[in-house]
Amino acid sequence: MISQVSFLNVRFNRLSFEAAVQDLLPRIMGRRISRIYYANAHTMVTAEKCTALTTALNRCDLLLADGSGVLWGSRLLGNPLTYNLNGTDLTPALCKLGASEGLSVYFLGAKPGIAEFAASKLAESYPGLKIAGVQDGYFKDSETDIVLEKIRKARPHLLLVAMGVTRQEIWIDLHANRLPDIACMGVGGLFDFMAEQVPRAPLAVRQCGFEWAWRLLMEPRRLWRRYTIGNLVFCGLILRHVFSEYKMFAARESTIR
Numbered sequence: 001m002i003s004q005v006s007f008l009n010v011r012f013n014r015l016s017f018e019a020a021v022q023d024l025l026p027r028i029m030g031r032r033i034s035r036i037y038y039a040n041a042h043t044m045v046t047a048e049k050c051t052a053l054t055t056a057l058n059r060c061d062l063l064l065a066d067g068s069g070v071l072w073g074s075r076l077l078g079n080p081l082t083y084n085l086n087g088t089d090l091t092p093a094l095c096k097l098g099a100s101e102g103l104s105v106y107f108l109g110a111k112p113g114i115a116e117f118a119a120s121k122l123a124e125s126y127p128g129l130k131i132a133g134v135q136d137g138y139f140k141d142s143e144t145d146i147v148l149e150k151i152r153k154a155r156p157h158l159l160l161v162a163m164g165v166t167r168q169e170i171w172i173d174l175h176a177n178r179l180p181d182i183a184c185m186g187v188g189g190l191f192d193f194m195a196e197q198v199p200r201a202p203l204a205v206r207q208c209g210f211e212w213a214w215r216l217l218m219e220p221r222r223l224w225r226r227y228t229i230g231n232l233v234f235c236g237l238i239l240r241h242v243f244s245e246y247k248m249f250a251a252r253e254s255t256i257r
Helices: 017-029 041-049 051-059 068-076 087-101 114-125 141-154 167-178 190-194 203-207 211-218 220-227 229-256
Strands: 004-007 010-013 035-039 062-065 104-109 130-135 158-162 183-186
Touching: 004 068, 010 051, 017 087, 035 041, 035 051, 035 167, 041 051, 041 068, 041 229, 051 167, 062 068, 068 229, 087 114, 087 158, 087 183, 087 190, 104 114, 104 141, 114 130, 114 190, 130 141, 141 167, 158 167, 158 190, 167 183, 203 211, 211 220, 220 229
Parallel strands: 010 062, 035 062, 035 183, 104 130, 104 158, 158 183
Antiparallel strands: 004 010
């Protein structure tokens, strides 16, 4: 049984990187899992004001902590999430291990051409991996049924959905039941990283928990609000929950006396 941790009204699963890969692959290959998400500080800030996102996160099969902010916040609230996981690292590890077992993957999302490039890079890196199909994320809502039918016909073991936080989780939550026996994973900017559109932080920077700062340096115009105002809002959420728990503790102590 995978342990769960409640953090900011959302249930996370606590797994090490190795345990996550070893747990996920047989469930994906055995078609026994449907919704997999990663959540970082930005996700939690967005979920605070988006009920549909909170619902999707709490309804998934597996929710993994992504980023030093979530780890720090959970420790401060006394229920620590001890492992930092993200789709950018975990997905290639899954594909590497799954290639020898005939894992098939469908790429959905990003700008036209990016998903194709990412898929070809992954297939080149891991011979034996099957690319079931590719579809960019710039399709109209009226075309959703067509996209879903293409995925159903391809019948991949794993559908990677790279549409960005909120859209990808809500899209999966709405449509996973129409994709039977297919594991759907929200992977954010994974395709851009794999297609070398956005450079990843050096390993030392990632290990220190400052990949967010690197991303801000690389894309300041797009990400400044998320990593400045967003981080302040996240800290405010943590402090609000700390104060709320302190008030509850004080009330209990007063009742006991």
